[in-house]
Amino acid sequence: MSSHAAQLPTDRPRGVDAPACTAVVRQEIPGLYDDAVRALAASCATTPENVLLAGFAALVYRYSGQNQVEFRVGREGGKEALLRFSVTGGSTLRGLAGEAGAVAHPGTAPARLGVRIGAPPVDGDPRPYEAELALPAADTGSRWAALHFDDGLFAPATAQRMLSHYGHLLTDAVCHPDRPLEQLALLTEAEQRRVLLEWNDTAVTLPHEGACLHEVFQERARQAPEAVAVVQGTARRTFREIDAAANRLARHLRDLGVGPDDRVGLFLDHSPELLVAMLGVLKAGGAYVPLDPGYPRARLTTMISGASCVALISRTGLADALGSGADSVVQGQLILLDRDGAALAERPEDDLEPVAGPDNLCYVIHTSGSTGRPKPIALRHRGVLNNIADLNTRFAVGPGDSVLGLSSPSFDMSVYEFLGMTAAGGTLVLPAPGRAKEPAHWAELAAEHGVTVWNTAPALLELVLDHLDATAADGPASLRSLRLIMLAGDWIPVKMPDRTREFAPDARFVSLGGATEASIYSTLYEVEATDPGWTSIPYGRPMANQRTYLLDEALQPVPPGVTGELYLAGDGLAVGYLDLPELTAERFLDWSYGPVSGERLYRTGDLARCDADGLIELLGRTDLQVKIHGLRVELTEIESVLRDHPRIKEAAVAARPDATGAPVLVGYVVPREGEVLDPDEIRDRLATRLPAHMVPGTLLVLSAMPLSPNGKLDRKALPAAPSPHDGDRDGAVPAGAAPSGPWEERIAAAWREVLGVEAIGRDDDFFRLGGDSMKALRSMTQVPEITLVDLYRHSTLRLLAAHLEATAGGPGGAERSPGPDAAV
Missing domain, CATH: 2.30.38.10 (Luciferase; Domain 3)
Structure with a gap:
């Protein structure tokens, strides 16, 4: 098979077993051999057949996007000629007709023009051609073309549509032979209307049109003031309490000069106070900027500066990470909700006069940026509320519903959890402090509070399913109250809907797609049943408006x-x-x-x-954007930070599947002349500027980067990341270092499954073996006695087992005493 064989987009995956060209469609194409075609052929000193062939090359280019393609062209006596085309956006029909003429000159035209597309069988490979276009000879006067196709790859409607597009494109190309191929009309007017208008007929009037996010919340507070808005541990805050606290904070912010479109940073953990702060900023007229307490100070500095925050809201202790005095990253006024609580409590709690409207900013969320700096995206009330109202109306979310608040405030899925559920009059259920990353705790909360709505990236739901699988005795009841599951932010495993229904049989399973730049979600697909032929869950159709x-x-x-x-x-x-x-x-x-x-x-x-x-x-x-555990990562941002290292000459980053198939980041660096690089030191340096999920778990030092023939980085040629034990012990555990005792053996078994590493010794470090925060959570589903704090504090097998022996007794035995992470 030639490397340039044209590959048409197929309806079904390619295989090698189905016979080729087992079906045919026919269509009349009026302009096959009209005067315009003959005139163009004469001006190019070629044949009309070659003009038709050039037109088909243009179609294949537009369908496949390939610049280099090959055709097998039928000739008299059953012989074939190989024809190669080099096609670019600037190519024209006149130019392609000239290329075709190099194979078939005037006077040697075939009696029948048959153009075969795809992979010819070579070296005994039974792989068939994908399709063959048969056109009549010029002297027959026929205008009927036939497309023979492999119906194992194409549906008949697809083949018919392809033939129709050939006729439409050919007509436009012959009329405009010097127009670039990319500008030629491909769709008919009817198709344009269907694709552009009918499929986007989404206009609908939704509740709260013309309102702002905080106005919807305060209306709920008037309707049901004693309804519970947010729960965390034993704390239950009503709509009246949250609304009153937000009003007091908003008055304080206005006195500081915060007004429409001003940005206020929120440096807070998941808590009821975070909801108060969001609403307080919005009621003041401003837009909130979520700042993840887990981010390094350098990144926080960039985010606060990039958003031009005029004030920042936090708490004593937590704000220490922002520095103080000349070392502080805070711009404008710092408000500490605990320190300033007495002053805030003296302010009036009634509603404020509105100063912002639906077209004002409501929040600014940062995403990874290709320039090496996070990008601040500015969203308006109108778009966000449209999205929230669509979901709540479509799925009848209202009082009595509840959602787990698991998404980071820096991830826009959190907007629905905090402001979308409460806009419906429902309840936000937050994990206990210190337990936000425990899948077992999530399952407990879902069961305890009868949570009805799940809204996360797929990876978080998968962690809960893993936990329930590992604790089957009490697992099935944990998610049974769910009636709506919404997943977004990353690819959804095709088997996940069916797997989830084992634990949540009555839940509707919904895939949502979109971008932070478009107010959380833009597309929706409800998975009622999975198709065995799917390679991925459909992305869906556009949502309301x-x-x-x-x-x-x-x-x-x-x-x-x-x-x-x-x-x-x-x-x-x-x-x-x-x-x-x-x-x-x-x-x-x-x-x-x-x-x-x-x-x-x-x-x-x-x-x-x-x-x-x-x-x-x-x-x-x-x-080069990838998703790591549902979070957007621009590989070029990491590369930019790597290149800032004084001893690094060149850098590249790739997302590669690890031994378990999950995508992980691998960094590649070339040292400056005479320099020696320490991967651990480089990773530590990256951690001062990048969030943990953006720090490559593996760094390889290369003598030079692989280059393509044109001198650019050949990313496909970057070497695969080695196994954690490659090059030191060939996958074998050193003598005397094998796991010993029930705790070590149990933890080692979990690590082997999660990390995909066979050889684990007593002194191996979880994170040096390729572990990260998500793999840590997966290990906790295998050994529920482990907490995330445990694993970070005692990251070697020996230390972690000793800690669990001291706090939890024998595996599966006595209950462990509460650690510092279990405080409420």
């Missing part, structure tokens, strides 16, 4: 089945990146095409395609 477009590089819509880049539009779009006009202009575009005019789009960078009914399937990325 939102629109999706799949466009090619020339910003033209692609046909169903053809890969394009996903663009989002509608009420959810962000204002843009705060104080970054060039980046905003690069990612947010003004666009018009066919029946659509004046649309503002967000370019996601996601590659996707849709089926004949408009259902979107996500395929990958156009750039």
